[in-house]
Amino acid sequence: MKQTQLLRGVLEGCVLAIIAKGPIYGYELMQALHGYGFTSIAGGTLYPLLAKLEHQGALSSRSVASPEGPTRKYFSLTTQGFENLTAFQTQWAAFGAQVAAVMEAIDDEKSRR
């Protein structure tokens, strides 16, 4: 499915949510996203986002050698990151309600026919 546009801003929230569950490195996070259905997310999308979030202070990272490949970079949420996540959840809920209201209106219209 092509959901590029819908992802705008939402991907960041999802990344924060998954990292909130515990430290995780980029590649693993990517696979987790795929598992949730966000199959289109590639390294070129995810890594720059992680770098941005770390730069902004929402994430902290540490490098750990891997027994089966290149060094992994584990990310954790900072206090700021948790705040961002909460803010996102609030905003997303409100936004979803707005969209639902618009769609409901047309559903009413449809059922009236």
Place this chain on the structure above:
Amino acid sequence: MKQTQLLRGVLEGCVLAIIAKGPIYGYELMQALHGYGFTSIAGGTLYPLLAKLEHQGALSSRSVASPEGPTRKYFSLTTQGFENLTAFQTQWAAFGAQVAAVMEAIDDEKSRR
């Protein structure tokens, strides 16, 4: 609220949904969106979108003189437009479910603490 990024792709769906209720002109549609909470949508956002949708064949339009201002351009959904709307609703529902799944996971985590 700053929801610029979340609106990506969704605005189009909302516009289709509102027009589905019956012919409406741009300015009125803009006010309708404001009424649903999308207060940031300005003419410079909406009109180009309407033009694009008409060009793509999702909307048809006709100009009608207004008794209290410049000529209005009323838009209606074409068959294509209805199809687009249905496709959007399906996609939006699936997307919403995916995001909910990610957020739920972290809620579980939170409540376990």
Place this chain on the structure above:
DNA sequence: GATACTATTTAGTTTGGCTAACTAGTCAGG
């Protein structure tokens, strides 16, 4: 004739996810 509201259009900017390419480490098969 100045302000305000209605109604639409256009130019140019910004944001953030996308593709594509590259580097680099480990391991299996031939």
Place this chain on the structure above:
DNA sequence: CCTGACTAGTTAGCCAAACTAAATAGTATC
């Protein structure tokens, strides 16, 4: 030993869509 496959991360440049700001123009009010 070399090739390919999987793991792991980085970078440059593209593109779609919403944004700001400004302009045009009609009507009404003061």
